[in-house]
Amino acid sequence: MRRMKGPAPRRPRRGRVSGFLLRFGLWVGIPVLLAGGLYAAAELSRSPLGQRTLQYAADRMLDGTARLGLVVTDVKVEGRETTDRDTILAALGAGPGTPILAMNPRRAKEQLETLPWVRSAVVERRLPDTLYIRLVERKPLAVWQHGGKLELIDREGGVIPVTRLDRFAKLPLVVGEGAARHAAELLDMLATEPELAARVSAAIRVGDRRWNLRIDNAIDVFLPADAPAGAWAQLARLERSNAILKRDVQTVDVRLPDRLVLRVNPEVPKEAPTSPTTKKGRPSAKNT
Known part of the structure; x- marks a missing residue:
């Protein structure tokens, strides 16, 4: 007779455990890394050397995005009737060739709204290469x-x-x-x-x-x-x-x-008629 074998013991599923650990690590680790990065940036910004280091890193990052094609090639402006286009570009501080991520939409909006004819402005980055400006001009x-x-x-x-x-x-x-x-x-x-x-x-x-x-x-x-x-x-x-x-x-x-x-209107008084005079200025004599 054949012996009946009992059920084999279950082995723990490594896939489920490792997946849980990965999710837990991401859930905890990413905020910690972000917090650490922010703390390091804050500490660096306290000194002139740290500020230069951060600025250098930011510039290198923007250069990298520019090499990837994230540069301004088109500036679309709607609602412009009186404001000169060059004045708008000067207020933006950006134009064709500028790394698009270097442009701060909020700051650009504030600058545009200081222009004489601009009542309000909307500024958007439309990746990869377009700045969109919508103006409401004053009438x-x-x-x-x-x-x-x-x-x-x-x-x-x-x-x-x-x-x-x-x-x-x-x-x-x-x-x-x-x-x-x-x-x-x-x-x-x-x-x-x-x-x-x-x-x-x-x-x-x-x-x-x-x-x-x-x-x-x-x-x-x-x-x-x-x-x-x-x-x-x-x-x-x-x-x-x-x-x-x-x-x-x-x-x-x-x-x-x-x-x-x-x-x-008051009437202008009429000038009294003058009598005809002789050469000596006296009234001429009338024949009777």
Whole structure:
């Protein structure tokens, strides 16, 4: 008879054990290595020699990435209307040939947003070789006269620092303290009556409460502090029906809701007629 053999004893599975140990080692070892590296870098950065060593290592790393093809070959800019492209590249501190990993997007964004026309910027590295820039530029709204100077402003009332204003001569002129902050709402209101708005040559802020409008460079219109839009619409209706602004008037006061006050130009006194005189300057004698 054959003997029945009992079951062989199980051997431990080395694969499972070694896999567990590997995962455990990675889970513990990598953070330790990173922490050690950071600590070493921090210690090195405390001394001038350490700083030079770290900078040298960083430069060598960037050179290595450049040899692998990670260099800027294209800079794509969207939203640019006024800002010069060379000015953008100068603010970036990067251009074709620059190692793309050497460019700090956050710092580049901050630099771009210091430019006069740039309201906000987005900067992205698109590996392996492209820098992507998206700009939101400021839109000039009006020229602001205050304190003896002229400045260009945007819709938010912020000053756009430009050196020459001659190319913005067709923009509306707003005058006085507080005019910049309230210019956008005023111009939006004027735009509801475009035919009359085209005749407004300046808007003067009075006491930072209300506006006076200069029409045709000759007539001052006094708008109320409250509900100026209604007064503006009323003035436009009267101009269409009665052409009151084509009369010989100095001011039109629409601050009162139930009446319109006009001040006419004073009449120039006519010169009295002179009598004909003789050569000696006396009146000539009449025949009787």
